Amino acid sequence: MLRLSAQMCKQSFALLRLPHSTNKMPRLQLVTRKMTQQHQKVDWTTSIPTGAKDKEKITALGWFLLLIPATTFGLGVWQVKRKIWKEQLIKDLAEQLHMAPTELPDDLSHLSHMEYRLVKLRGRFLHDKEMLMGPRSLIRPDGVETQGGLFSQRDTGNGFLVVTPFQLSDRDDIVLVNRGWISRKHMDKETRAMGQSPKEVELTAVVRKGESRPQFTPDHKEGKVYLYRDLPKMCASSGAAAVFLDAVYDPKAVADNSPVGGQTRVTLRNDHMSYLVTWFSLSAATSFLWYRQIVKRIPF
Incomplete structure (x- = not known):
């Protein structure tokens, strides 16, 4: 486009330099004909790629990578259920005591x-x-x-x-x-x-x-x-x-230096809170990366 504009400007200046005489009209017609021919050869194409819509589509690999945040989210939900179950079990054992x-x-x-x-x-x-x-x-x-x-x-x-x-x-x-x-x-x-x-x-x-x-x-x-x-x-x-x-602990049965009863420990580990925080954090992080890379296509 810039090249065409420059050529048209040059030819316009050339027209201005022509003498205003009737015997120079054929030359003016020749210049006008060349400009018309050059104008007809211009291919007015847009700058938008024809395959842009195809590139915006999520590929099969992109959908497959979505399994990572989905799986970690499911594991986090499972740990929530395990935490509720373990806390209820500890409560039941304490009641039995x-x-x-x-x-x-x-x-x-x-x-x-x-x-x-x-x-x-x-x-x-x-x-x-x-x-x-x-x-x-x-x-x-x-x-x-x-x-x-x-x-x-x-x-x-x-x-x-x-x-x-x-x-x-x-x-x-x-x-x-x-x-x-x-x-x-x-x-x-x-x-x-x-x-x-x-x-x-x-x-x-x-x-x-x-x-x-x-x-x-x-x-x-x-x-x-x-x-x-x-x-x-x-x-x-x-x-x-x-x-x-x-x-069990019995204060009446405790003599001097006798063993102190009541040493029962409910040995049930409850680490599910840390597990669910880990899985949900991984799900959030991988979801953000998937959206950035697959949907928005923003490179790092």
Whole structure:
């Protein structure tokens, strides 16, 4: 267009320079004819590409990439449902810990379906087969857990759980009872002789299950200290049935330096909030990238 305009201007100036005489008219007609021919040869095309509409269409690959934000959003919704389910389960277990205790069933195998249920039992402790499990921090009667760990030396927060075989009255069965928490300085049973009564007692306990060996935790060998509820080896060394009970806190039964009961921990992890935040964040980020790259076609 600019070139054509320039040519027309040049030819116009040339016309102005022509002498105004009648005998020069043929030359003027010739210049006019050339301008008309050049004007007819111009191809007036637009600057819009003919395939622009085709480029605006989302390809099959673009629709396939939409699966990424859609999938992460679905996983986030699933984690919301899992969070609601886990919170309800924890609530139900907490309610079971406050229900009225039931009698210990005659068939001990029924206890496998009664975890966190309160049961009553009567018998006597076999203190000569006592075992320790830990280290563990102390759960106080008000429910607050003290700070203690494997390398902590504070007696007020770090110690062990005393697990003692319990001979049931009027039957030959022996079960394992977690009597409660003791500090490190009372690991030796001689330092808490007042709590080693051989008399028959009646107590209330919480039904628990055994634990699998945690990752990186060494396997238990022969000894009296266990890192977790290793029921097969605990029962093999004590002759007890595969039943583990946590004694509840009883202020009347606590003598000087005796184990502190009520050490039941509801060990249910609830990390679903962090999971759902992660999935929804990924969904939002990938949705933005898909819209920017596939729909708007804005390069980075």
